[in-house]
Amino acid sequence: MRALPLLLLLLALWPAPAAAHVVAPGADLRIAQTIAGAELTITVRGVSRTPAPAVVEIEAFHPVPDLPVELTMRSTETGRASRAAVRLAAGRAGPYRVSMQVFRAGPHELEVRTPAERSVLPVRVLVPATSPWELVIHGGFYVAGILVVGGLLTGGTSRRGSALAVRAGVLAGVVALTVAVVSPQLPEPVPDGAAPMAEPGRAGSGAGSGGAGGRPYLMAAFSTQPARPAAGTEFTLLVDLVDGSTGRPADDLALHHEALAHLVVTSADGACFRHLHPVRLGPGRLAVRLRADRPGRYLAHAELERTDSGGQLVTGAFEVTGTAAAPVAPPASSASVVVPPRPVAGRPTTVEVRAGGRLQPWLGMPGHLIVRDREGGFLGHVHATPTRTTALAFTFSFPAPGTYLAWAQYVTGSTIETVPFTVTVGTESET
Secondary structure, eight states: OOOHHHHHHHHHHHHOOOOOOOOTTTTOEEEEETTTEEEEEEEEOOSSSSEEEEEEEEEEEOOOOOOEEEEEEETTTEEEEEEEEEEEEEEOOOOEEEEEEEEEEEEEEEEEEEEOOEEEEEEOOOOOOOOHHHHHHHHHHHHHHHHHHHHHHHHTTTTHHHHHHHHHHHHHHHHHHHHHHGGGSSSOOOOOTOOOOOOOOOOOOTTOOOOOTTOOOEEEEEEEESOOTTTTTTEEEEEEEEEEETSOOOOOOOOOOSSEEEEEEEETTTSEEEEEEEEEETTTTTEEEEOOOOOEEEEEEEEETTTTTTTEEEEEEEEEEEBOOOOOOOOOOOEEEOOSSOOOOTSSEEEEEEOOOOOBBBBTTSSSEEEEEEESSSSSEEEOOOOOOOSEEEEEEEEEEEEEEEEEEEEHHHHHHHHEEEEBBBBBGGO
């Protein structure tokens, strides 16, 4: 009895282990896609059991085209599938909701199909597993309650039996409370549908392998269809990914910041800027449809992350031929940018962007800052500090002196706003 207050204090103060960057069973899954001229965020709501209906939501960002979308959720283990359809209305962001049946936990493919494009997205359905420690905790408290109450009620007929029952109940309660205190430090049960554990200490070397040693770098090849796209016409930019060790298609991309890949396409002079999220055509192959207003050289930077490994930036370039088409003027932005008068290379610099409306999260963040040097050999991407106001603060360290092209992005009114500006960075001696 005397130990109960101490155990309750420990239960209140004992820290639980951090779980950052961990996809929890039953949690929602968000995937950004640039498909059929629309920028979409597709959310698969988590389920607590299977079979069960799963809600799939589509949020579109302006401009929103009139677009029919067919969805298919298919188990890659059994092939059993559920289908649904929705039509995006021009100008309406949504979210659009459909219900799809999930028959079992484990790996699935979510196929998103439009009249002109399709994307096949890997989705793993995780269902929470019952922890044995929860059974001990709840069972212990249940038994303790019965014994203590029963002992007190029978105290008049048998004092010895009553005392034994109360002591046994207190002991059961102490055991349950002790387990409750230490359970956050105990191993979590493996959720239903989780991927098989890799062999300890074995580094992954191809699609489907894993391990504590990480994985080799991806090698990326950028190409266009047609091979020589013309200004003003639509073309497809392809990104083919292979494992750096085996040369086989790499099909183990991990979702990071709500996308399988973040692709930044800029013209050599920086006048053209696109932040895109390619569709997955198949193992190791990503694609996005583009239109360039002017001929010239274009640079592509793709941010990727492999399962059981770290992030990676792959780069490429392509040429656009023909003559300049009439550019489409972007809508005027009411945002303003505040940059320190003379940032110094190697020192953190805070850039403030004052948005023109209420901010909405996009790709899991309140705002994004993408920075490129003049030549295109360097690309940086940082996120804004969360704030309760319409001001975004980005902290960035420019690696070397020179002039940098920068684009701040945020969402307000379901519209992705892009604010371009330049920054001239000096050296320590110039300050």
